[in-house]
Amino acid sequence: MRHEVRRLILLLLPAGIFFAAFFLLPMARLFFIGGSGKTGWAAYAAILTDMHYFSSLVSTLGVATATTVATLIISGIAGVFLQRHKFPGNGALVAMLTFPLAFPGVVIGFMVIMLAGRQGLIGQVTQALTGEKLVFAYTMAGLFMGYVYFSIPRTILTVMAAAEKLDPKLEEAARSLGASPWRVALDVIIPGLKPAFISAGAICFATAVGAFGTAFTLAAKINVLPMVIYTEFTLSANIAMAAALSFVLGIVTWLVLAIARTAAGSTVAAAG
Amino acid sequence: MTEASKPLAIALENCAKTFADGTKALEPLDFAIEAGETVVFLGPSGCGKTTTLRIIAGLEEPDAGGRVLFDGEDVTHLPIEQRNVGMVFQSYALFPNMTVAGNIGYGLRIRKTPDAAVKARVAEMLGMMQITKLADRRIDQLSGGQRQRVALARAIAVRPRALLLDEPLTALDAKLRDTLRLDIDKLLRSLGITAIYVTHDQAEAMALGDRIVVMEHGRVAQIGKPREIYQRPATRFVAEFIGTMNRLTGTTKDGVFACSAGSLPWAGAPATATEILFRPEDIRVAESGEVTGLQGTVAAAFFLGDRTRLFVEVGEARPLVIESTARRDFSHGEAVRLAIDPRGLLVL
Numbered sequence: 051m052r053h054e055v056r057r058l059i060l061l062l063l064p065a066g067i068f069f070a071a072f073f074l075l076p077m078a079r080l081f082f083i084g085g086s087g088k089t090g091w092a093a094y095a096a097i098l099t100d101m102h103y104f105s106s107l108v109s110t111l112g113v114a115t116a117t118t119v120a121t122l123i124i125s126g127i128a129g130v131f132l133q134r135h136k137f138p139g140n141g142a143l144v145a146m147l148t149f150p151l152a153f154p155g156v157v158i159g160f161m162v163i164m165l166a167g168r169q170g171l172i173g174q175v176t177q178a179l180t181g182e183k184l185v186f187a188y189t190m191a192g193l194f195m196g197y198v199y200f201s202i203p204r205t206i207l208t209v210m211a212a213a214e215k216l217d218p219k220l221e222e223a224a225r226s227l228g229a230s231p232w233r234v235a236l237d238v239i240i241p242g243l244k245p246a247f248i249s250a251g252a253i254c255f256a257t258a259v260g261a262f263g264t265a266f267t268l269a270a271k272i273n274v275l276p277m278v279i280y281t282e283f284t285l286s287a288n289i290a291m292a293a294a295l296s297f298v299l300g301i302v303t304w305l306v307l308a309i310a311r312t313a314a315g316s317t318v319a320a321a322g
Numbered sequence: 323m324t325e326a327s328k329p330l331a332i333a334l335e336n337c338a339k340t341f342a343d344g345t346k347a348l349e350p351l352d353f354a355i356e357a358g359e360t361v362v363f364l365g366p367s368g369c370g371k372t373t374t375l376r377i378i379a380g381l382e383e384p385d386a387g388g389r390v391l392f393d394g395e396d397v398t399h400l401p402i403e404q405r406n407v408g409m410v411f412q413s414y415a416l417f418p419n420m421t422v423a424g425n426i427g428y429g430l431r432i433r434k435t436p437d438a439a440v441k442a443r444v445a446e447m448l449g450m451m452q453i454t455k456l457a458d459r460r461i462d463q464l465s466g467g468q469r470q471r472v473a474l475a476r477a478i479a480v481r482p483r484a485l486l487l488d489e490p491l492t493a494l495d496a497k498l499r500d501t502l503r504l505d506i507d508k509l510l511r512s513l514g515i516t517a518i519y520v521t522h523d524q525a526e527a528m529a530l531g532d533r534i535v536v537m538e539h540g541r542v543a544q545i546g547k548p549r550e551i552y553q554r555p556a557t558r559f560v561a562e563f564i565g566t567m568n569r570l571t572g573t574t575k576d577g578v579f580a581c582s583a584g585s586l587p588w589a590g591a592p593a594t595a596t597e598i599l600f601r602p603e604d605i606r607v608a609e610s611g612e613v614t615g616l617q618g619t620v621a622a623a624f625f626l627g628d629r630t631r632l633f634v635e636v637g638e639a640r641p642l643v644i645e646s647t648a649r650r651d652f653s654h655g656e657a658v659r660l661a662i663d664p665r666g667l668l669v670l
Binding site: 217219220222223224225226227228229230233237238241242244 | 379381401402403404406407408409411413415416417418419428429432433473476477480486
């Protein structure tokens with residue numbers, strides 16, 4: 051029995067060391083630095099009371115949520131379609147969709163500017179059509195577009211792998227009971243893809259919360275937490291506030307991932 | 323609640339199926355299924371039986387020129403969701419995200435049946451299939467036999483016009499298969515529903531079918547009542563696929579069939595018969611003192627309790643199979659004299 055316990059501790063040691071060195075210690079340090087500034091622990095309260103910080107927290111979570119939802123809808127439909135219908139060029143299309151995986155955020159930001167910026171394609175088209183130039187690259191909408199673009203490859207492959215495992219007989223059974231294609235999607239396909247949606251969505255959300263490069267490139271009117279942290283740290287030299295914001299960003303993301311994992315765990319068990 | 327809906331007559335006219343890759347799954351088939359009848363499509367895998375079922379169900383469309391008629395009405399291009407047929411699959415195909423009761427009530431909820439009526443019907447189905455205490459279970463908590471009962475209940479709950487079963491017992495172990503086969507038989511009789519049953523298991527086909535359609539390579543080999551198929555097989559394929567068939571080769575002369583096992587007097591023998599076929603129950607080990615011209619040696623003997631299955635070597639490619647009810651032991655290599663009932667002889 052004692053031998054067994056020793057063996058388990060030994061096996062847990064690598065993960066334990068890694069967890070302590072790269073998560074527990076820095077997080078603890080960050081937490082205490084956050085309370086070491088001029089205002090002390092009030093820095094944490096300021097995140098909720100100071101409108102500047104609070105609105106950036108809300109908009110960060112908002113754009114991350116919107117990105118996740120939009121990405122899942124697009125990847126869900128495209129992933130199932132690409133898995134079900136093999137046509138000439140199918141492989142090339144999948145490869146193209148997964149292309150942005152390799153791009154740094156700055157490149158994504160640049161592409162958004164080329165599309166929706168002042169000299170962008172959308173601007174030119176809308177000018178020609180309505181006489182008014184539509185420019186949204188430097189706003190939350192631009193950031194949202196960039197995030198969706200680089201989130202799709204991360205989710206579409208997961209969705210395709212899950213779609214391959216869906217049992218076509220389940221859909222046939224639902225149809226035999228009178229379900230329309232829409233009901234089949236709602237009652238069979240979406241529940242079947244739920245575990246994939248949850249795990250892919252969690253990664254998508256976490257990436258969108260923490261992404262910096264794209265926001266930095268589009269800067270101007272964008273007020274998201276990674277940008278605020280950067281400004282506090284480099285321009286205002288308010289290291290304590292930057293630390294407090296980082297800590298909260300980390301905790302919130304971790305919480306969302308933990309909730310998603312629990313939800314995914316229970317659906318996986320239910321799917322048996 | 324009653325099962326008032328009138329049973330459905332189904333007709334297939336010139337139904338063929340060629341898949342996109344050019345595989346011919348089904349040769350043109352004309353076949354009528356009477357209202358309330360249980361028809362079993364029987365054959366080895368790839369014979370076209372499942373394709374036929376899927377055409378009837380509306381999961382596949384026949385090639386151009388084929389028609390599917392429900393009570394005379396052309397439903398060829400009607401998708402399955404509008405045909406109101408119940409389906410039961412080999413893999414059960416139960417919805418993992420719903421409970422047992424949720425699965426059974428699904429079709430009714432799709433039809434926007436009032437909650438109270440759904441509940442009553444689900445309770446009735448649970449009772450009929452003797453799974454009332456499983457109502458709130460998740461699907462992954464059920465055994466294979468329980469799952470298939472739920473699948474049957476789910477298919478019947480919506481009062482379908484016909485019940486289509488695709489190898490429903492194949493995934494179950496032998497003992498469970500026997501029990502559930504009996505239950506399905508009772509169910510089909512009590513509902514009086516038109517049922518189409520696909521299987522590769524000839525025992526299932528014999529037990530359940532009012533008529534059996536034996537298929538081979540996308541073609542119908544024979545259609546008939548189980549007894550006809552068994553006793554009067556139309557082709558060698560049918561003869562060998564259904565049950566066990568013994569074979570002797572030889573020549574016929576003056577009402578006597580002569581072969582390597584000896585000679586067999588056969589009054590009605592066709593003069594050209596060079597091969598005779600017969601079932602294990604039409605041959606037996608002769609009593610001592612009985613006059614017979616046939617003999618062989620025991621190659622293997624398996625005592626099964628109620629009978630002994632003997633494999634008797636007679637110099638043919640395959641040994642003869644004999645089901646002996648004699649209360650005695652047989653030893654390997656023992657010489658036995660054999661008696662054949664000429665009434666069971668077939669020439670194909």
